[in-house]
Structures are given as structure tokens and as C-alpha cells.
Amino acid sequence: MAVAFIQEFVIQGGDTSTTNYDAVASALNLSQAPDGLLIHTAGFDHDSGVFRIFDVWETREQGDRFMSVQLGPIIERMMGEAQERGDESFTPPQRESWYELHDSMTG
Numbered sequence: 001m002a003v004a005f006i007q008e009f010v011i012q013g014g015d016t017s018t019t020n021y022d023a024v025a026s027a028l029n030l031s032q033a034p035d036g037l038l039i040h041t042a043g044f045d046h047d048s049g050v051f052r053i054f055d056v057w058e059t060r061e062q063g064d065r066f067m068s069v070q071l072g073p074i075i076e077r078m079m080g081e082a083q084e085r086g087d088e089s090f091t092p093p094q095r096e097s098w099y100e101l102h103d104s105m106t107g
């Protein structure tokens with residue numbers, strides 16, 4: 001069964017720019033979905049005060065592989081560069097979780 005992955009970043013000081021997200025997406029430079037990714041979404045949930053990333057993967061292993069091989073090194077580099085500049089806006093998510101989906105449907 002497919003699995004969901006959620007990351008939530010608290011909106012800080014009313015900042016609803018997507019600068020950090022866009023920089024990571026640009027660095028990934030994906031021309032197609034990574035192996036096993038069924039859907040990727042990202043957007044603001046103003047009622048909850050977060051920028052949320054919600055992905056659905058065929059398996060957790062595929063998602064973990066993408067995170068550790070492709071995404072992780074980019075995040076680590078960018079966080080290090082932000083710290084060197086004294087930029088505190090590039091922060092890890094306040095919430096990150098995986099869960100198995102009971103059901104899913106596509107149109």
C-alpha cells in the first residue's frame with residue numbers, strides 16, 4: 001500500500017514567500033517524478049499557519065531513498081550556507097511524518 005509523507009514549516013512573521021522551497025526545487029532540477037513518487041504537493045495552509053508539503057509514494061523505501069540520496073544533501077548544503085550568512089529563515093520542518101494509507105484514488 002502507498003504511504004504519505006508530510007512536512008510542515010511554521011509561517012514565520014507572516015512571511016508567505018516560497019523562496020526556500022523554490023531554491024530547493026531548482027537545485028533538485030527534476031525533469032520527471034523520482035522513482036515511486038505518485039504525487040507531490042506544496043502550499044500554504046493559512047488556517048494552520050504552515051507551509052505544508054504532502055507527498056504520496058508507492059513505498060516508504062522509495063521515499064526514504066529519494067530523501068537520503070537526492071534531497072538530503074541539497075538541504076544540508078543550503079542550511080549550512082544559510083547559517084554562514086546568518087539567515088535564520090532556512091529551518092527544518094516543525095513536523096515531519098510518514099503514514100501508511102488505507103485507501104487512495106486517482107481521477
